[in-house]
Amino acid sequence: MNPLSPTLLQDATDIPVMVGFSGGLDSTVLLHLLANAPGRQPGSLRALHVHHGLQSVADDWQQHCIELCAQWNIPLQVAHVDVPRDAGRGLEAAARDARHAAFKVHLGQGEWLALAHHQDDQAETFLLRALRGSSVDGLGAMRGQRDFGPGTLWRPLLNVPRAALEAYAQQQQLHWIDDPSNDSADFDRNFLRLQVMPLLRQRWPHAAAAMARSAGLAAQAAQLLGGNDADLLQQCLGNGDTLQLSPLKQLSAAQQARVLRLWAQQQRLPPLPAKGVQAIQQQLLTADSDQQAEFRWQRARVVRWRDQLHAAPLLPAWPKGWSQQWNGAEPARLPDGGMLFLHGAAAFDQPLLLRQRQGGERIQLAGRNHSHQLKHRLQHSDVPPWLRAQLPLLCDGDSVLAAADRVISAPLQAWLQAHGGHLEWQPPDPVN
Numbered sequence: 001m002n003p004l005s006p007t008l009l010q011d012a013t014d015i016p017v018m019v020g021f022s023g024g025l026d027s028t029v030l031l032h033l034l035a036n037a038p039g040r041q042p043g044s045l046r047a048l049h050v051h052h053g054l055q056s057v058a059d060d061w062q063q064h065c066i067e068l069c070a071q072w073n074i075p076l077q078v079a080h081v082d083v084p085r086d087a088g089r090g091l092e093a094a095a096r097d098a099r100h101a102a103f104k105v106h107l108g109q110g111e112w113l114a115l116a117h118h119q120d121d122q123a124e125t126f127l128l129r130a131l132r133g134s135s136v137d138g139l140g141a142m143r144g145q146r147d148f149g150p151g152t153l154w155r156p157l158l159n160v161p162r163a164a165l166e167a168y169a170q171q172q173q174l175h176w177i178d179d180p181s182n183d184s185a186d187f188d189r190n191f192l193r194l195q196v197m198p199l200l201r202q203r204w205p206h207a208a209a210a211m212a213r214s215a216g217l218a219a220q221a222a223q224l225l226g227g228n229d230a231d232l233l234q235q236c237l238g239n240g241d242t243l244q245l246s247p248l249k250q251l252s253a254a255q256q257a258r259v260l261r262l263w264a265q266q267q268r269l270p271p272l273p274a275k276g277v278q279a280i281q282q283q284l285l286t287a288d289s290d291q292q293a294e295f296r297w298q299r300a301r302v303v304r305w306r307d308q309l310h311a312a313p314l315l316p317a318w319p320k321g322w323s324q325q326w327n328g329a330e331p332a333r334l335p336d337g338g339m340l341f342l343h344g345a346a347a348f349d350q351p352l353l354l355r356q357r358q359g360g361e362r363i364q365l366a367g368r369n370h371s372h373q374l375k376h377r378l379q380h381s382d383v384p385p386w387l388r389a390q391l392p393l394l395c396d397g398d399s400v401l402a403a404a405d406r407v408i409s410a411p412l413q414a415w416l417q418a419h420g421g422h423l424e425w426q427p428p429d430p431v432n
Helices: 005-012 027-035 058-071 092-105 119-132 162-171 188-203 207-238 245-249 253-266 274-284 374-379 410-419
Strands: 017-018 045-051 076-080 112-114 145-148 151-154 294-297 300-304 308-309 323-326 341-344 352-355 362-364 371-373 393-396 397-401 422-426
Touching: 017 027, 017 092, 017 188, 027 045, 027 162, 027 274, 045 058, 045 092, 045 188, 058 076, 076 092, 119 162, 119 188, 119 207, 188 207, 207 245, 207 253, 245 308, 253 274, 274 294, 362 374, 362 397, 374 397, 397 410
Parallel strands: 017 045, 017 112, 045 076, 112 151
Antiparallel strands: 145 151, 294 300, 300 308, 323 352, 341 422, 352 393, 362 371, 393 397
């Protein structure tokens, strides 16, 4: 059976498709197949070329893509991206991240992004992830179709060997770009493609197909496990997307690990590493209830507080000794990126002082004859410890009138009630 038969693309003939078009062999074949697919609706196909600027001939590649798409009457956009060379994850990963970010920006609502990954790519991904000790989720490698940005990522050639693409390109007399960096074994994927896979094929000619098939089976297993993970996570969720420790402790270690990873993913945290799962299980789950044990990785952290696990953001620091005058007429912009608003009243009777916490402050609360330590009031409040240092203090001279909108003094509370006003504090965004 011809792996590039016309039925290969029939599922998307009436769906708008944007092809990620590099100008190389794989994406050239995919674009040609889609352009000539039976039943393809006019105007439903376009291409996007991402200009990375990493090669001296990148402008020539862009021109090649422009001319070819003009010849085939396919609309083309060019997206220029900056690839950080010191991102810490390697140039190959940084370029992929920049490319995918550009795809998301340019993909339309409900549109499909077609990428030309093929069976050999799938086998290499499976092997790379196996060498990195990935779980069944990682061994599932690339999915043929999944949600992506405002649309869908689609890999229709995932079961097609690269040899079939080469044969098709030669038969159709297609012209494509050869990236010289593909001949360098410095990159892990290239090393597998150039040295490891040929050696495996000498002994097992169908090695790529077998590994791609294993990736598919792993993906099926991961899908089944994922449904169970979602059910278990729902049982463990508390208020505000926290994880309750009591039901989490009832799970097996393997179930805990999968629930923790799924929860971290839903909280938009970086992938939780194996050492992170182990640290949470061995340290956070067993810590005393009054401890604020935590695990940090990359730019994220998980904190145990009040018998729950919280995805606690890393927040910008305040300049030491910061203060400013504020009359409430306009929102106050705080140095960490947070905001403080006075709603319902035009302004305070006179400008007040906004400053950061210094420690030792006291506040007079309604219905009380004496002042209270602000620290103690915050400890008994619902303000998480990692946010308390970010609370702006509103003061009249040395008198503390409020800690953001969380603790309000008796004098300020009376003024707000008389003027129909209230404070609103917007915490700062996490550090990216």
